[in-house]
Amino acid sequence: MVSVEEVRHLAHLARIGMKDEELRLYAEQINEIIEYFNMLDELEIGNDVEPYRMSRGYKEMRDDIPVAFPADMLSNAKSMKGRFIKAPKMG
Amino acid sequence: MMQADKVMIGLEIHCQLTALRSKLFCPCPADYRGKEPNVNVCPICLGMPGTLPLLNRKAVEYAVMLALALNCRIASRITFYRKNYFYPDLPKNFQITQYNAYEQASVGADGYMELDDPKGNGVSKVIRIRRLQLEEDPGRLVYDGSIDTSNYALVDYNRAGVALVEIVTEPDFNAPNEVRLFLNRLASILEHLNICNPALDGAVRCDANVSIRGHARVEIKNINSFKDVEKAITFEIARQRSLTARGIEVNSETRHWDDARRITVQARTKEEEEDYRYFPEPDIPSVILSSEDLEVIKASMPELPHARVERFVRAYALTRDTARILVGEKYLADLFEASLKYYDNARSIANWIVTDLKGYLDRYGDGSNGSNNSSSSSSSKSDSNDNSNVNTGILARITPKHIAELAVLVDSGKINRTVAKQIMQKMLSTGMLPSAIIQGMNVDMLSKKDELEGIVDRVMDEERKAVMDAISNEKILNYLLGKVMKYTNGRADPKLVLSMLKERIVDLRSSQ
Amino acid sequence: MVRSSRLALNAYELVEEVKSGSISVEDYIASILERIESIDKRINAYITINHHALDEARIMDKMVKSSSSNSNGYRSTLLGVPLAVKDNISTEGIRTTCSSRMLEDYVPVYDATVVKRLKGAGAIVIGKTNMDEFGMGSTTEFSAFGVTHNPWDEERVAGGSSGGSAASLASCMASIALGSDTGGSVRCPASFCSIYGLKPTYGLLSRYGLISYANSLECIGLMARSAVDLALMLNAVVGSDMQNDHTSIDSSIDIKSINSTSLKGMRFAIVREIIESDAIDEPVRDSMLDAIASVEQLDAVVEEVSLPSLRYALASYYTIAMAEASSNLARYDGIRYGYTLQPDGVAWNEFYSTIRSNFGSEVKRRIILGTYVLSSGYYGRYYMKAQKARAIIRDEIMHVLRSYNAIITPTMPVLPPRIGERISDPLRLYTIDICTVIANLAGIPALSIPYSMHNGLPIGIQFMAKHLDEALLLRIAYALEYARGSRVKRCVL
Numbered sequence A: 001m002v003s004v005e006e007v008r009h010l011a012h013l014a015r016i017g018m019k020d021e022e023l024r025l026y027a028e029q030i031n032e033i034i035e036y037f038n039m040l041d042e043l044e045i046g047n048d049v050e051p052y053r054m055s056r057g058y059k060e061m062r063d064d065i066p067v068a069f070p071a072d073m074l075s076n077a078k079s080m081k082g083r084f085i086k087a088p089k090m091g
Numbered sequence B: 001m002m003q004a005d006k007v008m009i010g011l012e013i014h015c016q017l018t019a020l021r022s023k024l025f026c027p028c029p030a031d032y033r034g035k036e037p038n039v040n041v042c043p044i045c046l047g048m049p050g051t052l053p054l055l056n057r058k059a060v061e062y063a064v065m066l067a068l069a070l071n072c073r074i075a076s077r078i079t080f081y082r083k084n085y086f087y088p089d090l091p092k093n094f095q096i097t098q099y100n101a102y103e104q105a106s107v108g109a110d111g112y113m114e115l116d117d118p119k120g121n122g123v124s125k126v127i128r129i130r131r132l133q134l135e136e137d138p139g140r141l142v143y144d145g146s147i148d149t150s151n152y153a154l155v156d157y158n159r160a161g162v163a164l165v166e167i168v169t170e171p172d173f174n175a176p177n178e179v180r181l182f183l184n185r186l187a188s189i190l191e192h193l194n195i196c197n198p199a200l201d202g203a204v205r206c207d208a209n210v211s212i213r214g215h216a217r218v219e220i221k222n223i224n225s226f227k228d229v230e231k232a233i234t235f236e237i238a239r240q241r242s243l244t245a246r247g248i249e250v251n252s253e254t255r256h257w258d259d260a261r262r263i264t265v266q267a268r269t270k271e272e273e274e275d276y277r278y279f280p281e282p283d284i285p286s287v288i289l290s291s292e293d294l295e296v297i298k299a300s301m302p303e304l305p306h307a308r309v310e311r312f313v314r315a316y317a318l319t320r321d322t323a324r325i326l327v328g329e330k331y332l333a334d335l336f337e338a339s340l341k342y343y344d345n346a347r348s349i350a351n352w353i354v355t356d357l358k359g360y361l362d363r364y365g366d367g368s369n370g371s372n373n374s375s376s377s378s379s380s381k382s383d384s385n386d387n388s389n390v391n392t393g394i395l396a397r398i399t400p401k402h403i404a405e406l407a408v409l410v411d412s413g414k415i416n417r418t419v420a421k422q423i424m425q426k427m428l429s430t431g432m433l434p435s436a437i438i439q440g441m442n443v444d445m446l447s448k449k450d451e452l453e454g455i456v457d458r459v460m461d462e463e464r465k466a467v468m469d470a471i472s473n474e475k476i477l478n479y480l481l482g483k484v485m486k487y488t489n490g491r492a493d494p495k496l497v498l499s500m501l502k503e504r505i506v507d508l509r510s511s512q
Numbered sequence C: 001m002v003r004s005s006r007l008a009l010n011a012y013e014l015v016e017e018v019k020s021g022s023i024s025v026e027d028y029i030a031s032i033l034e035r036i037e038s039i040d041k042r043i044n045a046y047i048t049i050n051h052h053a054l055d056e057a058r059i060m061d062k063m064v065k066s067s068s069s070n071s072n073g074y075r076s077t078l079l080g081v082p083l084a085v086k087d088n089i090s091t092e093g094i095r096t097t098c099s100s101r102m103l104e105d106y107v108p109v110y111d112a113t114v115v116k117r118l119k120g121a122g123a124i125v126i127g128k129t130n131m132d133e134f135g136m137g138s139t140t141e142f143s144a145f146g147v148t149h150n151p152w153d154e155e156r157v158a159g160g161s162s163g164g165s166a167a168s169l170a171s172c173m174a175s176i177a178l179g180s181d182t183g184g185s186v187r188c189p190a191s192f193c194s195i196y197g198l199k200p201t202y203g204l205l206s207r208y209g210l211i212s213y214a215n216s217l218e219c220i221g222l223m224a225r226s227a228v229d230l231a232l233m234l235n236a237v238v239g240s241d242m243q244n245d246h247t248s249i250d251s252s253i254d255i256k257s258i259n260s261t262s263l264k265g266m267r268f269a270i271v272r273e274i275i276e277s278d279a280i281d282e283p284v285r286d287s288m289l290d291a292i293a294s295v296e297q298l299d300a301v302v303e304e305v306s307l308p309s310l311r312y313a314l315a316s317y318y319t320i321a322m323a324e325a326s327s328n329l330a331r332y333d334g335i336r337y338g339y340t341l342q343p344d345g346v347a348w349n350e351f352y353s354t355i356r357s358n359f360g361s362e363v364k365r366r367i368i369l370g371t372y373v374l375s376s377g378y379y380g381r382y383y384m385k386a387q388k389a390r391a392i393i394r395d396e397i398m399h400v401l402r403s404y405n406a407i408i409t410p411t412m413p414v415l416p417p418r419i420g421e422r423i424s425d426p427l428r429l430y431t432i433d434i435c436t437v438i439a440n441l442a443g444i445p446a447l448s449i450p451y452s453m454h455n456g457l458p459i460g461i462q463f464m465a466k467h468l469d470e471a472l473l474l475r476i477a478y479a480l481e482y483a484r485g486s487r488v489k490r491c492v493l
Ligand SMILES: [Mg+2]
Pocket: B014, B097, B135, B166
């Protein structure tokens, strides 16, 4: 069971502000879904099963050639100071 | 006295692959130093929606070279992971890096570096390398005024996405000087592989963990130059020793190196226990290096410092000590080999470089600007530091020809070492060739008897007391020689003068 | 203006008329825009209309005229075709919201590769279509811009998450459309709206410009009202792309090869666990049995197989999708683009948490779940296990596809639900993806074909083939389209 407090911690890790009643509702729904995911526990999977993933050879990568991007990249930033983008202060 | 408790130190070093021209996952130019904020950016390195990382093959190649140079095992599948955490300098709010919890994903692992015994010829210590991984640099935060007075941060993403190699050692160091030896050797390897210029501001950053056996471990972050690492660790050991001596427990904490005050200080905010939620980066297929690929990379690797030392000993009959000093700083070794093309006398050239040139540089520095001016987050103005790769100091002025000419002038007997040192001073400050300097000054050696008779006679007259002493004590001759040299501005051939003085003393003795 | 019946033309027919000069692109696009103006208030397929569409149409007309005067003719295979683009596919200069408040005013500085290629073939972007926020949903009800209504029954959902794209085709507000498919998001609305929806082989189409939800599963998908239109679209967008490391496949389709009315020599598999599942509604089961009879009549062989690990497909799929999503969506922090606050004097955690509370409820739920399955101590139990389960399911599918040309299932186990009927129960909503997630887990191509109607509601049948066998799927579609003739309507006019 995932407690409301654990959901609060998850919401903090994901930086999503949530009110108490939201946390309670999510805790309920999330438990139901996690219960469903727990069916994966039934699967007896040995170490010989490789998790699914893609791979490629050494040559199939980008060459080290610099290319400047042509467009103005700051057109979507709303808080600027000169060419700096403003952000909240840490701490 | 009580035996001091054993100190254990581990390092985590980030080296930018400054030889790369583009970033790790996008084609933006990687050279961000001295640029206007947010000009080297594109949708990929700004984490714009819908973009995908495009891995730079050369970055993988360089990381593999370094891993081989550090005797690491190379991963059979080089895999990238996401490290998830929120920070304004991190455009995607995750860093693409590598992670070895489930398998060896990182380019290299389980390597080692041998440290030479500074006194002897053998290996004094082996430092184990836990892992070597490729990852992206975050952007840079700066503040209007200072971090304390500003109520927002300013972000420059030019650095975001620049390729870093992270090297993590086991806690195998027991003293700060071992750390220095390790870092010097690492710098030399980086320079020889020509993948990172450690002299560039912020190109190499180091974190250290320091503990006294049986006590808590302290992380020191933010050490922005190799030079400061030894100082920071020395300070931290003293701080921890003084705590334990007074019976106070060391706190397990993160501290920062304050390079202005030369102390470590507790981190401003208590860094919370992070849960990075690592998982394999789904947008970057694992890289599989075939054995042929590895052979090609190995074959393309430049000569490593260790091999170069051995070659210098073998081919040029240098002492291992001299060879190590030369190779320890790649430009000295390069200067040495290039000078040999003009004058094929290895010992003489090596002597000028190791004793005279390096001695001068160690005392007065190179005189160039830009290196090790770490000022990471003090003010937005710090951004315009001259970080260009061009050396403006002495080293930019001294060519192999300079060294070769100087050595030839002395070895051919044209000038003596005293004059040669004067010439070197002038050569270092002006960049003029020794042959040109000589023309402008009266430096040719006085090596004919008749040129010197008058001066020797004059000294004999002025220094009667010393002359009388010299009859019974030959050592006094050196004093008289010094006087002659002084009157000739060092131009006299000392051997000749000494024999002339001896002749006269012998005459006096026999006439007594 | 063109007659309204002509808005139902297939793209390949329209291109012929444009090239012959009997329809001007400007007239056609103007008529499409007019239709949107008059009916989209009810359907809500579009979030943003491209205000340059008419200008672009005029340029096309000029190109047609100048090229007919020289002998080459104009090669563009989609000349003048109105294209609807799902709003999670980047369009340079046109706002791209993902149906989220977080991106309500975000304007990309680049075109997705697929958009660029379709434009290059002559297609004209009409607008950006509604969807479940960031693709998370199967009904297009989770949108910050309101629900999309099913043109066949406006009380019902259009399916999702590419609901706007499907509805725009079914109501003649575009001729072809782009969607994206992570677990069925192209095929589900295609089925509910009676059009074709193709999820290509993973890696066949560039994902550059597709705003990530679950990277290892998702593809850009193609939607159209005829099999030939799908083939034209596919040929216009395939090919390796320097912007996407996963796309290194160059493979186009010989249109003549799909043009066969027989399925002789083909072997199809039906899956026992799906046929016997009580999650399949009766009308859907009936339709599938009818489809089996149809392909047998066209001389294909149909046999039953078993996929024992199918039981784990949804848990595996949702675990992987949510984990990847929780990380992909971390970048929406209000600093470089999107919804924001003034940062002055705001503490950083509060800044992030406040801004990110503007995600919709389903997105929040999936981010929290994704954060949970990746958090320390749980990785091995959930994410790693899910990827291993995925590998097992993939192997089972590949095994079947070694003996059979395709697997037949219903696309959706249910008829289009009424609006509001299912959203309050997330888990129940997830289960309707059971037939579609298989193809995403295995990376294989899958096509939903409009097959029949039940009480005026569309039912689609899904065919899945081996990697890169898109041509086979289109051939099946063509044969069924020919055989079923006018019994299957593909748009409401
Ligand atoms: Mg690191």
